[in-house]
Amino acid sequence: MSATTASAPAEAPAPRPAAPPRAPAFPPLQGGARIAGTLALSLATFMTVLDTSIANVSIPAISGDLGVSPQQGTWVITSFAVANAIAVPLTGWLTQRFGQVRLFVASVVLFVLASWLCGMAPNIESLIAFRIFQGMVSGPMIPLSQTLLLASYPPAKAGMAMALWAMTTMVAPVVGPLLGGWLTDNLSWPWIFYINVPVGLFAALLTWSIYRTRDPGPRKVPVDGVGLGLLVIWVGAMQIMVDKGKELDWFASTQIVVLAVVAAVGFLFFLAWELTDRHPIVDLRLFGRRDFLLGTTALSVAYGVFFGNVVLLPLWLQQWMGYTATWAGMVTAPVGILAIALSPWVGKNVGRMDPRKLATVAFLGFGLVLWMRSWFNTQVPPSVILLPIVLQGAAMAFFFVPLQAIIFNGLKPEQMPAASGLSNFVRITAGAVGTSLFTTLWDNRASLHHAQLVEAISSGARDATTQGVLAQFAAAGYSADQANASLNRLIDQQAYTMAVTDVFYMSGLLFVALVALIWMTSPRRPGAGAAPADAGGAH
Template structure:
């Protein structure tokens, strides 16, 4: 995972395209202050982009009220960005060849700043959604290219450290996003969730260009795969809208969701057939012919989907059923970054010396333990008990991204890196969206089941001493019979949703343990591999 060729991973030879792309020129690693400044610039751009995937979530009520639309219409502010971003990310490889790495990355930052400014100035929901689509499209190449440029800035022996620094920004930003978004909305106004990108983006773009402009191989004339692009937009757009709207529309009981699912499946099959036979595909699906790439990407994506689904569920449960405000829920979950930041450099330093499959196993076992601990929560759980697994989750996160990225990129040539990074990030981001939707739906379904069982049990024992004592206590507090029943129903709901969320935590723990098997199907590192990039090398 550096600017030099990495050892093959022992797979069957890749299927060769008709015309192999020329090798990109190799640039020496950056030194001293230039490397520090380059890392800062790339990290800021990554942080800003990842932040925007979650910063608007808590601001939807304010945006909807200010623009005079329903909260359901307001959610398109999130959906539109996600759809556009999901379409743009896998195009990174082709766009890099067409415009050059540094030109594309810097232009993406500048365009992202412009899009953010337009979002903040949007006078109505239609224009805001249009500007969010623009923002999602231009941000697509930023995350994959930030990793590619960062790896080329470090010598092969320090590639693991580079990955660790990159991973810290992608781990911390989703946690900070809702907290910062809520604070800006409450203390300033919702446009500031977009305006905050302007100074950060301009600084990152200027710093990136000043350091990396001489390290760009430049643009090349490459054919435009218009059919492939059209099919990509069709099936990814349909899939993303289906995932975002599935829970709201009760999934496949909705004709709209059924139609979207059919379009997504048929579009994907045509896309697959076209890209695997086209001379100049817009997405290099041949990468999935590599053993470590497909296994590493699958393990990372499924695990990220489970992880991100639980990251969304915990604050929802705390706010909706445990009486936490948005700020307090953010503060309780924020310490997750402490051990992640502390341990990531150690993991990055040692991933080249240790089998990355062992390090990733530590992450999956850690997540399994954390989720098992959460599965013991009840309605009387204290903030201290909630904090312990959150702290431990940070340690698991430190062992998560870096070893799995080492497995994914093992054996790839430098010119394959942008396409591989874009493709793996696309699958991961899509899995995160699917995981969030599926886990919130499962939570609601399990809560309904538990609610029915609890009501049945209370109805059967409506004359027992406990029920009568509670109703008498509520009546003594001045509540009417109707109010007392409503209070009792709220308590039942709280218990049902708590039982449901622990069900999800139990299932998630088991999924992480099961995923360990997938890790060990990947190829081990070759005996002579010395750098982090070689992790998962030849048989």
């Protein structure tokens, strides 16, 4: 079944004035060229996804070296996230304006330049400016890597192409903190940026050598200046609100309230403008397609829950279980084993099976993993922590590829860059929101559990267990104040452990609930072919 007939007629997007002509068709790549192209695109994708998380563990070193507070240092992360969130949905328009291959290679080269400038930054102000530049130029890289990769494979192997893409997207955020910590400890923090230079230059040269003759070329398209301005305003305000909300106690802060109002009003004006403009900078009409709407929603909510828990687990291990950053990274690293092993099988079979069934496996798998984690306690051994981490890799293998098949179902080739950019924008934004909301929820639940534990201890004139713990501290030479402080630390450890298991349990229920959303999308007969393949193979 072709991509253009995969969806029901009722789902066809509303007609648009001055529809762009179809892009010229290019045959799939063959042999060594396809392998080299996949390597180049995967390296570029891995590099840009890695940079979303590699700086996280280096903030203390960056702040100390540049003479600023850790709170000011977090703007190194925030500035990149804001700029990247604004740039990603512009991919569709930029592709028409410059051509997809030219745009991708230029983005990679400029990303290399920005990375080198970040490493050379003499102060926090210049580092933040260069990170904004880095975030802006990296925006089109992830969506266009999808588009170019799909165009490199024949329709029958498009699922495999998406599996290869998904592996780099899912593994990079896990590797980022581990690699960033090692580079910072053993070299210095600028190397978290310098490492991009050789990788990016190699990826850019290899991509250009293979794809330069496969570019439909640029077209003159009007600039939607009003839409661009509104996008910058509401996305920027929302991203800053999400990043700074926990630090500023959310809506108890006037700054957060103002940002929320600006984001909401800006979004409403943006929505009205883009849906009525003849040449919108972001094609929101894609949400008129049921599969795109429901698939993007399911992917984004699931990714927000997934990423929020990816952040929480190492935080809990390091802050309350006594793990070092290196050990926390080593414990979480095995998540990639089953993901890498099973992704090729999923990619090979996504065109033969209903992707809704494969996505259901992913969501129920995540639900099982999080249910297992909800039984953790302060005495949990590393082996028990490792088991759900390994199993999570299997769920990850079934996550991206089937959902991308649903999202791209029925799209035309010229819609692919815009669809990829828009769905990735929503996913990335959901990841940022999920991280902030889940860390806030963790703190709130910990405060509640702490208060309940203290009340239980103080209500009965301290039970025998409490007295026994205090006696052990006294026998070890602790003063009364030191013993009480140590006891409070144990209460905190217990409270934060109970809180993190609450979050794990709630997250597991959310994943199970999302299965219903998947089954509201269009069915596809086994053997009908992957929708992404049909959409991308015509390039």
